[in-house]
Amino acid sequence: MLINTSPRHPNLERARRIKKALREALSLSDDMTVTVTELACLEEGCPPVETAIGVVRPDEPQLQCKLHKPMDAVEAGDLVQVCTAWGFDVEIPTLAPPLQEDWN
Numbered sequence: 001m002l003i004n005t006s007p008r009h010p011n012l013e014r015a016r017r018i019k020k021a022l023r024e025a026l027s028l029s030d031d032m033t034v035t036v037t038e039l040a041c042l043e044e045g046c047p048p049v050e051t052a053i054g055v056v057r058p059d060e061p062q063l064q065c066k067l068h069k070p071m072d073a074v075e076a077g078d079l080v081q082v083c084t085a086w087g088f089d090v091e092i093p094t095l096a097p098p099l100q101e102d103w104n
Helices: 012-025 076-085 092-100
Strands: 033-041 049-056 063-067
Touching: 012 033, 012 049, 012 076, 012 092, 063 076, 076 092
Parallel strands: none
Antiparallel strands: 033 049, 049 063
16 A cells, blocks of 8 residues: 655655656656655555656546655666566656756
8 A cells, every 4th residue: 555644745846857857858848746755655565755756648548657665766777677567768968968957
């Protein structure tokens, strides 16, 4: 069971950077929505926090992928895996710049 009751607050700037990286790498149009949510998991064997990433596209199935790590730990390589799972061929150099802007 997934419940968004994490005692910590997700990094909203980090979520914005992840969304920007995916939007640019996948050349998403303005009518497509990228979602990034940090969730707490209370099930046995589930990591305590995971990041769910999705893309909502008009007239197409929603894309969704979960990373078993907090949002602050998501790196360009993780987003490459997400894109690959969705059927997109994306490389790290395409995703890294928007993510690195807030790593200073």
